[in-house]
Amino acid sequence: MKLLDIIKSANANLLRNKGRTFLTILAVFVGSFTIILTSGIRTGVNSYIDTQMNNAGGENVLEISSSAMSEAMEGSMMGGSSAPKKYDPSRSPISTTGMAITGEQLNKARKINNIESVSPFIMTRMTSMIPIGVAIKYAVGVNGEKYEFDVRSSIDGVNLDIREGTKLDNQTKERQIAIGMDYVAAFGFKDDKDAIGKELTIYVLDRGRPGKLVPIKAKIVAVLNKSILTMSGGSVNDSLARAMLDAASQNLQDNFRQMYTMATAQLKPNLSDAELDKIKDQLKEIGLSGMTAEEEVGMIKAFFDAIILVFTIFGGIALLAASIGIINTLFMAVQERTREIGLMKAMGLGRSKIFLMFSIEAISLGFWGSALGVGVAYLVKMILNPLAADTFLKDLPGFNLMKFDLVLLLLLVALVMAIAFLAGTLPARRAARKDPIEALRYE
Amino acid sequence: MNEKPILAAKRLTKIYGKKSLEVKALDGVNLEINRGESMAIIGKSGSGKSTLMHILAFLDTPTSGVIEINGKNATKLKTRQVNRLRNRRFGFVFQQFFMNARDTVLNNVMLPLKIAGIRKSERKRRAMEVLEIVELTDKAKTRANDLSGGQKQRVCIARALVNNPAVIFADEPTGNLDSVTGAAVENLLFKLNKEKGITLIIVTHDADLAARCDRQIYLKDGKIIKSPVSSGVKTVSPPGKRGVKKGGRI
Numbered sequence: 080m081k082l083l084d085i086i087k088s089a090n091a092n093l094l095r096n097k098g099r100t101f102l103t104i105l106a107v108f109v110g111s112f113t114i115i116l117t118s119g120i121r122t123g124v125n126s127y128i129d130t131q132m133n134n135a136g137g138e139n140v141l142e143i144s145s146s147a148m149s150e151a152m153e154g155s156m157m158g159g160s161s162a163p164k165k166y167d168p169s170r171s172p173i174s175t176t177g178m179a180i181t182g183e184q185l186n187k188a189r190k191i192n193n194i195e196s197v198s199p200f201i202m203t204r205m206t207s208m209i210p211i212g213v214a215i216k217y218a219v220g221v222n223g224e225k226y227e228f229d230v231r232s233s234i235d236g237v238n239l240d241i242r243e244g245t246k247l248d249n250q251t252k253e254r255q256i257a258i259g260m261d262y263v264a265a266f267g268f269k270d271d272k273d274a275i276g277k278e279l280t281i282y283v284l285d286r287g288r289p290g291k292l293v294p295i296k297a298k299i300v301a302v303l304n305k306s307i308l309t310m311s312g313g314s315v316n317d318s319l320a321r322a323m324l325d326a327a328s329q330n331l332q333d334n335f336r337q338m339y340t341m342a343t344a345q346l347k348p349n350l351s352d353a354e355l356d357k358i359k360d361q362l363k364e365i366g367l368s369g370m371t372a373e374e375e376v377g378m379i380k381a382f383f384d385a386i387i388l389v390f391t392i393f394g395g396i397a398l399l400a401a402s403i404g405i406i407n408t409l410f411m412a413v414q415e416r417t418r419e420i421g422l423m424k425a426m427g428l429g430r431s432k433i434f435l436m437f438s439i440e441a442i443s444l445g446f447w448g449s450a451l452g453v454g455v456a457y458l459v460k461m462i463l464n465p466l467a468a469d470t471f472l473k474d475l476p477g478f479n480l481m482k483f484d485l486v487l488l489l490l491l492v493a494l495v496m497a498i499a500f501l502a503g504t505l506p507a508r509r510a511a512r513k514d515p516i517e518a519l520r521y522e
Numbered sequence: 523m524n525e526k527p528i529l530a531a532k533r534l535t536k537i538y539g540k541k542s543l544e545v546k547a548l549d550g551v552n553l554e555i556n557r558g559e560s561m562a563i564i565g566k567s568g569s570g571k572s573t574l575m576h577i578l579a580f581l582d583t584p585t586s587g588v589i590e591i592n593g594k595n596a597t598k599l600k601t602r603q604v605n606r607l608r609n610r611r612f613g614f615v616f617q618q619f620f621m622n623a624r625d626t627v628l629n630n631v632m633l634p635l636k637i638a639g640i641r642k643s644e645r646k647r648r649a650m651e652v653l654e655i656v657e658l659t660d661k662a663k664t665r666a667n668d669l670s671g672g673q674k675q676r677v678c679i680a681r682a683l684v685n686n687p688a689v690i691f692a693d694e695p696t697g698n699l700d701s702v703t704g705a706a707v708e709n710l711l712f713k714l715n716k717e718k719g720i721t722l723i724i725v726t727h728d729a730d731l732a733a734r735c736d737r738q739i740y741l742k743d744g745k746i747i748k749s750p751v752s753s754g755v756k757t758v759s760p761p762g763k764r765g766v767k768k769g770g771r772i
């Protein structure tokens with residue numbers, strides 16, 4: 080039997096039971112489509128990032144942020160520590176609230192060898208942000224015990240999870256604070272109700288006069304349920320935030336008062352890795368952390384790739400289920416066509432040809448399933464890309480959400496066909512081994 | 523005739539099952555079939571007729587014994603050669619027809635040629651030729667399922683004929699047919715035997731059909747016996763197919 084005839088027969092056989100064939104192809108389609116779509120998004124994102132990287136100018140730029148910022152972010156991701164900590168003077172000054180880069184830090188950074196210039200991004204929306212640049216030494220309640228304390232400003236629109244008391248008021252002149260529930264006992268209050276309306280004294284570091292502390296009194300208006308945000312302190316209203324900020328920077332020269340979220344450092348060209356590491360170490364000493372654009376993008380990419388991987392695994396699992404479907408479909412076909420197989424064998428069709436015929440049926444199922452996946456993925460791309468560009472990617476011109484790599488697609492189709500072939504070997508082998516007499520006698 | 527027999531069986535045995543459950547389906551069968559001859563294999567149900575035919579047609583292998591083709595030992599043939607032999611030299615007709623019911627008559631007849639790897643136009647030409655012999659040219663495009671029993675069997679004969687075989691094996695070819703259509707199928711087979719010189723090996727319960735053959739082989743418990751006991755050959759309804767019975771044929 081000629082190969083072309085075998086292929087034709089195999090496909091004709093698939094059409095004999097259209098419903099079953101369609102469902103099997105559908106299963107293959109779901110798996111392939113998932114993988115194609117995720118890989119399309121991955122290619123789209125990566126190619127965007129790559130072009131951005133090329134535009135950014137590459138290696139001799141360092142993104143600088145406050146070390147506290149990255150630590151705080153890590154801390155909140157890890158869940159942080161929950162119990163109030165007693166103040167311990169032997170520990171270095173707490174600077175977890177100092178998430179901004181200060182003018183002094185920038186000046187120090189400019190003096191580091193191999194850094195040519197540093198240009199900061201100026202922070203604009205001070206009042207609605209965390210009172211950055213403020214280092215709180217400790218806070219004291221009614222019992223005189225000193226506790227480490229960390230605050231965040233209350234952002235309008237974000238509801239605090241209040242156990243007792245009232246909301247923070249950002250319009251009033253009164254300096255208000257909401258404390259985490261664990262601090263009620265620590266600061267010496269009897270219970271939540273008792274704490275409301277009482278006074279808390281926060282000791283802020285005067286950055287203009289090293290070692291000096293400025294006490295600021297605040298009124299407790301609320302006790303908050305435990306959450307990641309309130310775990311190690313509480314929230315403050317705008318008046319209190321401003322007061323702490325003023326206290327911390329009252330003795331600073333004007334140019335030092337300015338606070339920055341981020342800065343970029345222009346480096347001398349062609350630095351070695353060792354030189355780069357040295358710069359980073361020196362930045363760390365002054366409380367800053369530096370990252371090359373590549374490292375930063377690498378982090379984003381790694382995070383993104385992890386998500387893509389999860390989806391690809393889903394697609395893989397769907398494909399696995401689909402191959403079981405293929406095995407099942409073909410076993411049923413072999414069973415149904417037992418007599419026909421016997422007849423063809425009696426008429427001199429060899430084992431290998433029968434094996435081939437069923438294998439090609441399996442491969443066809445894989446082919447049509449994955450080809451359908453490619454087709455529908457293209458359709459989705461045509462609809463979704465313009466939609467994304469008009470909505471959530473509006474601010475990122477040139478960002479195509481999905482991009483398909485033709486070679487990769489062909490490879491995937493080939494891979495799915497190979498998987499289908501492997502799945503088909505079991506039933507195909509059974510068909511090939513059928514004894515013609517047994518098969519003809521089969522009722 | 524000096525010619526060697528086209529098929530010869532020497533001391534054939536076929537044993538099914540193991541040890542205590544052993545069934546000796548064939549027990550030392552010796553047989554020679556000459557080219558162009560028509561031979562009937564007769565015997566009671568379970569006497570080993572089908573088994574003998576399957577082994578002669580290389581559909582099955584004997585437990586022991588030798589089969590010769592044109593005087594040459596063919597027991598050691600490779601699978602590929604056996605497949606080729608069945609495809610090119612043998613034709614098969616079965617009691618239950620065995621067709622792809624949903625396929626057209628033409629496709630069914632072309633199947634052996636397709637297996638042989640012959641190209642499509644040639645397949646069609648030769649299939650139409652044999653359909654003409656069995657007088658079913660007008661049914662070429664009909665689904666096999668839509669034919670009557672006699673027509674089905676004629677399609678099967680066309681299919682057996684399409685490869686220009688030297689031997690046609692027929693296992694109860696009229697077993698599923700009424701007497702009139704059965705007779706038509708018989709006539710067709712013997713016409714091919716006379717006109718084309720095709721050797722016929724027919725397994726049958728039908729005494730009349732057996733009598734029309736040049737030679738009769740009587741099987742009993744897997745052995746060939748000299749001649750039937752007077753009541754030994756008679757029409758027995760084949761097992762499982764009692765619905766369609768031949769009438770008035772003793």
Ligand SMILES: Nc1ncnc2c1ncn2[C@@H]1O[C@H](COP(=O)(O)OP(=O)(O)OP(=O)(O)O)[C@@H](O)[C@H]1O
Nearest residue numbers: 538539545547566567568569570571572573574761
């Ligand atoms: N695959 C098998 N396994 C075990 N025994 C078998 C097998 N095939 C045939 N037999 C036995 O071998 C013997 C001969 O069977 P065979 O089919 O050749 O008989 P037959 O003469 O063709 O009968 P019938 O006229 O009913 O078709 C029977 O006893 C049968 O039960």
Ligand SMILES: [Mg+2]
Nearest residue numbers: 571572573693
């Ligand atoms: Mg039989």
